[in-house]
Structure formats: C-alpha cells, structure tokens
Amino acid sequence: DQQVKQNSPSLSVQEGRISILNCDYTNSMFDYFLWYKKYPAEGPTFLISISSIKDKNEDGRFTVFLNKSAKHLSLHIVPSQPGDSAVYFCAASLGSSNTGKLIFGQGTTLQVKP
Amino acid sequence: KAGVTQTPRYLIKTRGQQVTLSCSPISGHRSVSWYQQTPGQGLQFLFEYFSETQRNKGNFPGRFSGRQFSNSRSEMNVSTLELGDSALYLCASSLVGGLETQYFGPGTRLLVL
Numbered sequence: 001d002q003q004v005k006q007n008s009p010s011l012s013v014q015e016g017r018i019s020i021l022n023c024d025y026t027n028s029m030f031d032y033f034l035w036y037k038k039y040p041a042e043g044p045t046f047l048i049s050i051s052s053i054k055d056k057n058e059d060g061r062f063t064v065f066l067n068k069s070a071k072h073l074s075l076h077i078v079p080s081q082p083g084d085s086a087v088y089f090c091a092a093s094l095g096s097s098n099t100g101k102l103i104f105g106q107g108t109t110l111q112v113k114p
Numbered sequence: 115k116a117g118v119t120q121t122p123r124y125l126i127k128t129r130g131q132q133v134t135l136s137c138s139p140i141s142g143h144r145s146v147s148w149y150q151q152t153p154g155q156g157l158q159f160l161f162e163y164f165s166e167t168q169r170n171k172g173n174f175p176g177r178f179s180g181r182q183f184s185n186s187r188s189e190m191n192v193s194t195l196e197l198g199d200s201a202l203y204l205c206a207s208s209l210v211g212g213l214e215t216q217y218f219g220p221g222t223r224l225l226v227l
Contacts, residue, residue: 034215043118043204043218044157089157093212099170100147100211104157 003027004092006105014113019077021108023090026071030092034102035064035075038087047088048075080112116141118207118219126225132193135222139186139207145169146188147216148180151202160203163188164211192224200226 005024013019021035031052036044050057050064050073057064063076077084087109091102119138127133139146148160159172163182180190186207192199202223206216 032212036218041202041221041223043120043206043220046215046217049215091157100145100162100164100206100208100214100216101159101170101172102147102149102157102206102216103159104149106156 002106003030004090004103004105006088006090006108008108009106010109010111012111012113013080015082016079019075019080019084019110019112021075021077021088021090021110023073023075023105024071025073025092027092027094027103028068028071029094030103032093033064033066033073034091034093035062036089036091037084038089038107044089077110080110082112082114085110085112118205118217120203120205120219120222122222123220124223124225126227127195128227129195129197131195132191133195133224134189134191135203135205135224137188137190137205137207137219139188139205140217143207143209143217144186145208145211145214145216146182146186147206147208147211148188148190149204149206150174151204151221152198152200157204160190162211169211195226197226200224 034049035047038044147162162170182188206218208214
C-alpha cells in the first residue's frame with residue numbers, strides 16, 4: 001500500500017519555463033510534507049517543506065502547494081534551470097507523532113533542456 | 115556546521131556475511147533515521163533512534179538492527195546478508211524528529227555478491 005505516490009516517473013521542460021511536479025497521498029493524518037532533490041549515488045538534498053496548516057510555501061524559485069481536500073501537493077520551479085535536472089522525491093510525515101519517519105514517493109526524474 | 119557523514123561510502127560483501135554501517139548526525143541533532151533505497155522499492159524507512167532508543171521501526175526483518183550512542187552517532191547492522199540487501203543505505207538526522215526537516219548523508223552503497 002503506497003501512501004505517497006508520484007504518478008509521473010519523468011518530466012522534461014525547457015530552460016526558463018515552469019516545472020510542476022505532483023504528489024498524491026492517501027493518509028489524511030500526514031501533517032508535514034517535504035520535497036527533496038537527489039542526484040545518483042548521493043543523499044537527498046532538502047528543498048522545501050510545508051506544514052498541513054498552510055496551503056503554500058515559497059522559497060526563491062521553489063513553491064510548494066498543498067491541497068488537503070484533494071490530498072495533493074505540487075512543487076513549482078520557476079524558472080527552471082539545467083542544474084535542476086535530478087530526481088525529485090516528495091515525502092510525508094506524521095509529524096505530530098514526533099517520530100523521524102518519512103514516507104517517500106517513488107520519485108520523478110526532471111530533465112531541464114537548455 | 116558539518117553535514118551528516120556516513121562511513122564507509124562503498125562496501126562489497128558476500129551472502130551470509132554481516133555488515134555494520136555508521137552515521138554521524140549534524141551536531142546537536144538527536145534523531146537519526148535510516149532508509150534503504152533500491153530501484154524497485156524506492157526509499158523505505160528502516161528505523162529511527164532518539165536519545166539512544168529505537169523510537170520507530172519500518173517493515174524490515176530482524177536481520178536489520180541498529181543502535182545509537184550517547185553522542186547521537188548511530189550504527190546499523192545487517193546480519194546474514196542476502197543478495198536483495200544490495201542497496202544505498204541513507205541516514206538522516208534532525209533535532210528531535212517530528213515536524214522537522216531531516217537532513218541526509220551521502221549514503222553507503224552496499225553490494226552483496
């Protein structure tokens with residue numbers, strides 16, 4: 001039972017355009033969500049997070065949107081740059097239970113073409 | 115501040131052997147979580163340690179175990195290695211866990227032959 005799903009295995013966008021990565025979840029008890037970027041053979045690098053009490057969080061070129069009623073979150077990257085090419089994982093946490101357990105999606109490979 | 119460090123970075127073992135991986139969290143972080151990444155299963159939670167106690171555990175067999183020391187450094191051990199244990203093992207640290215960001219180390223690539 002996959003509680004966090006990233007249904008698009010890959011996404012290709014042109015440099016300068018917007019990249020939108022999507023993530024769906026099934027457990028309504030998740031209260032903290034994160035996006036990580038990962039290069040092969042490296043650990044995930046934290047990008048941005050959002051608490052379930054918010055519907056939007058912005059950090060530079062990265063914005064995360066949370067739609068709790070749809071159990072859906074998305075990561076927007078504007079403008080996209082070739083260096084953004086990587087695998088992006090969304091992750092969810094039962095933060096209120098105060099445990100360090102993240103449930104990850106399967107990842108979306110983003111390719112930004114120059 | 116130094117990031118999360120993991121040793122060794124690469125390891126080759128044979129079936130039936132055991133292995134111990136080490137993780138040093140960011141200074142001041144007391145929660146350490148371990149994850150396994152494989153092509154087929156993605157990133158899966160193994161267990162989390164906080165103040166030297168295992169606080170949460172994923173769905174892995176008892177061959178996978180861990181511990182945490184008083185300085186928050188953590189080790190994980192896999193006994194009786196199987197071919198399917200070949201994976202990237204990642205540890206992540208946070209201050210106390212919960213509604214916080216976890217910061218990952220570079221991982222240990224384990225190959226079981």
